[in-house]
Amino acid sequence: MFTEFDGSSQSPPLKAAADYELTVREVEILQLVAKGLRYKTIASKLNLSDGTVRNYASSAYIKLGVHNREEASQKALDIGIIH
Template identity: 50%
Template sequence: MIRIVIAEDQTMLLGAMTALLQLEDDIKIVAQARNGLEALAAIEKHQPDLCILDIELPNMTGLEVAKRIREQEWDCKMMIVTTFARASYLQQAMDLKVEGYLLKDEPIEFLVEAIHKVMNGERVLSPDLAMHLFLKEENPLTEREQEVLRLTKGGKTTEQIATVLYLTNGTVRNYISTAIQKLEVENRHQAIQKAEEKGWI
């Protein structure tokens, strides 16, 4: 019997997934969670074989839950389900070595098959996501440019970034300007947004 915890904040979808998966002879849903903290508590309590995590959970995202599971070294396989085919999400999931990463518009048969494959030691990606991984762009930003964009995203001013990185204000501005040019955008806010979407910061 495959024991599963499902974490999904949309009540109707959570109920539908649970009902459909319970129809399988070898699957048992041991707990449902509607946010990341509930998911983590349920996984710790039930020690399931597999957890299915929505990526955009309240309190803690599915990726944050996955990271915590890895840190705790719990023997629980993980599948991320998402509406979003974002490269940054996919890259984070790959870095965490999640066993499955599926789009929510896949048919239930695909999910059931994916569960069985994951339990047999395989990794599963939705075909559309696999294409994203295949077409992954090379990051044009240097480490320093990424660092400056991350600090800018965190709300730090040019002066504060200069202090943190032991640089002059002009050098920080140059890094931001170069990043904007490389990313082919018009300002620092667009640069941060694009770099985040691509999984580069």
């Protein structure tokens, strides 16, 4: 038998990935950061400068409300950007 669940004891849901207004490139950078790649390696892989990759990462971190790559990776996992 199922019991009725009113959700009152549940935490509020996390914001969806789209709610953070991340660009496609920011998501791409976050996915690579979460794999443990260094900015220099990401830059080479995407044919971007190291500074450009850092700018994308910084922008994504601000939008996610995180301060470093570890926090960003965890948040990206939590909201479904990475699996």
